[in-house]
Amino acid sequence: MKIQTKYHGQIELKNEQLFHFAKGLPAFESEKQFVLLSLEEESPFYVLQSTETADVAFICVEPFSYIQDYQVQLSKQVIEELNITSNEQVAIFVLLTVKEPFMETTANLQGPIVLNMKKQKGRQFMMNDSLYQTKERIFKQSVVKGEK
Template sequence: MKIKSPEFGSAEIADDLIIEFPEGLPGFESCRRFALVHEEGREPEVFLLQSAEDPEVGFSVTPPARLGVNLEFVLTDAETELLQLQNQEDLAVAVIVRAQDGTNANPASAGLSANFMAPLVINTRARLGLQKVIGRMGCDITLRQQD
């Protein structure tokens, strides 16, 4: 499948590498098929979650651990069923990150922001995902200082 991205141009992605979000993502419900892409030749720190349906829809994502965060939360039975999850080792979690524009950001928010209250949860074996919206702080977040 060929996907287009303003960031990387056109890329050929094998169909078995497409991740389906059956319910879409909040605000982007019409986009259900995505590919994780990154710059070749470098160890990826941040991936682009690029919509296969709309080249204008893409999100920078990274595992929370890359930011020094351990994020733990519980999936509902419905979420587990939607992901067709049978083995916890097949789970991957990512958070959407974005750079703050220095001209419009205050000093406290300048730099990089990450959405820990709506992580992406992906069954890597089934290639199914969802965005887990956490309505209130009912999960555990542990920050680690990088050495």
């Protein structure tokens, strides 16, 4: 299948690359099918791209390299909905709000994207009882030029 994307132009996809989001995403409930694409080669950043609407694309990252003690406790409902039977099936991403300068970029740590990589299902999981925020800075301050 060919789709038009926001960051990669037109691309060809295989069915095994597609993730079904039964409920869509908050504010994008009608968008049910996404693909996860590397933003750039060898980049830690990804694009969660709708297969229906080219402009519906979210920059995301696996949070564990940036927030070392980040924890996601999935509810029984999410585990059942995504048919999760082992931790190895699960990938967790957080959506970014990209800002200038880039070090000011924030992540939605309260609402991670949960993907069952084996069953090709996904969902945004809102952790309402967590201490995490929807706009948390995750990048360390850069060193000022000239300082060591």
